[in-house]
Amino acid sequence: VADATARDVGEFGLIDRVVSRLGTARQVLLGPGDDAAVVAAADGRVVATTDVLVEGVHFRRDWSSAQDVGHKAAAANLADVMAMGGTGTALLVALVAPPDLPVDWALGLADGLRDEAAEVGAVVVGGDTARGDRVVVSVTALGDLAGRAPVTRDGACPGDVVVVAGRLGESAAGLALLQSGVLTGRLVDAHRRPRPPYALGPVLAAAGATAMCDVSDGLLADLGHVARASGVSVGLHTDRLRAMLVDGVTLQHALAGGEDHGLVATLPAGTPLPDGVRAVGRVDPGPAGVLLDGQPATGGWEHFR
């Protein structure tokens, strides 16, 4: 039935259809269909993170396709694994949906999750579904550190270089366009589907990154987390940032806009910069905070306000 809804096919019918879209991989020792999945954790540790997307808050069904939402939900989580220096191995997905949700939407979501996970070789191994007024997609990503120590937020040292990788401000610029009625174009697509620089998390970890964080709340807010956790002052050069912006993206988008899921890290001075990584500032002794061209700065996204 082309226009079938969740109600039409029922909970188990929906789950069967979704599971039939998913792939598998060597690290999946037991996939969907039992009480729980079993995933290999070769180095005796597992990275784990959860990010939730709410319809009307993180996405709109008239602005983003189901596939887009799947890509975004997977990317938000896999980027957190990347920011520890790891690589995603598996996703678990809880979908809350109204009974009139088209089955095709749920299948599109599954396709988006599967395809984004495939970017790093991860697969969807389990999930749950329940009834609710609005679509909520809660994803947990598991990941592997390949024997390395996780790169936390609290290791930035005075003298370190501040580097960024991935898109900067493009998601925020795309959101502003959507809000003004522009529904197509490169920046709008950047809002719909972030492109985290997945490979660079492990690369920066191996290069000796002293702190690392994904850019999900905006560059200032996320660097603020690093500055406070490390007890250091993080200075950014706005000319360096401006030089990186693509057409249509303002410095404000880059500083305060989240959801690009790029990487920000600190590296010991003199570390050769991997391809795709650019230096934008340096770390100095406290007080803890972020300076823009030497001036204190704040800003970013937060819920409930």
Next chain:
Amino acid sequence: VADATARDVGEFGLIDRVVSRLGTARQVLLGPGDDAAVVAAADGRVVATTDVLVEGVHFRRDWSSAQDVGHKAAAANLADVMAMGGTGTALLVALVAPPDLPVDWALGLADGLRDEAAEVGAVVVGGDTARGDRVVVSVTALGDLAGRAPVTRDGACPGDVVVVAGRLGESAAGLALLQSGVLTGRLVDAHRRPRPPYALGPVLAAAGATAMCDVSDGLLADLGHVARASGVSVGLHTDRLRAMLVDGVTLQHALAGGEDHGLVATLPAGTPLPDGVRAVGRVDPGPAGVLLDGQPATGGWEHFR
């Protein structure tokens, strides 16, 4: 402030307060506060499962305290790990909440999650929060198999004994009481806080269980999963079931009511039954399905209908 809401303290204020309630344990290599957590997976594998609770579907804030909801959300997930023969090690929690949610409710939820997790030595290692109309609590549990193979649903063999452990029908009976206006008592409490027989999952796995499943959708529905996955006929003796019911619980509650998060398993005939485990039927060659005193039976909970 005694009556503070999520809006009053903001996203990061809420997270800080919640995190301050949580404990830690040896298996937690990196806890809350970074992009992701890192949890030990000593035997090179990790069990993972997700269950979501939605306000108005799985709980009502006027029927259950925040602590109750925390206990229930943790138990639903930890019971899935138990049903693989494993033991929970860590929880991740996504909380969707309206901005007017009292901070005390979120803290009560955290306390309930923490205390239920502590029953098996697990801890909350991470999470996320976002704004929404209704409270949604999505939990992922990670767990450890201690070197054993996971016990799946598809291994039941003709000749096996069917066994159950844990409460039977008490949550469903308690829900019926709540719906009729009775707000206190043992059964109502059983609905508010399930008590999965956590220790018996690993015990039954070690005893050679050929299939195992937690009782979350009702005994008939969950045994139906085992029967279909294993391609066998599962026969239940209603007199054996009736003999196990506590006052106020009917056979229908036990057969069709979910949410007790007990265990149902199949064991090779002649296996000595561990304490707390009772035989209620036997496995025969197909057709796949569940028989009640020799007659075909169906029933259970499902969303969207």
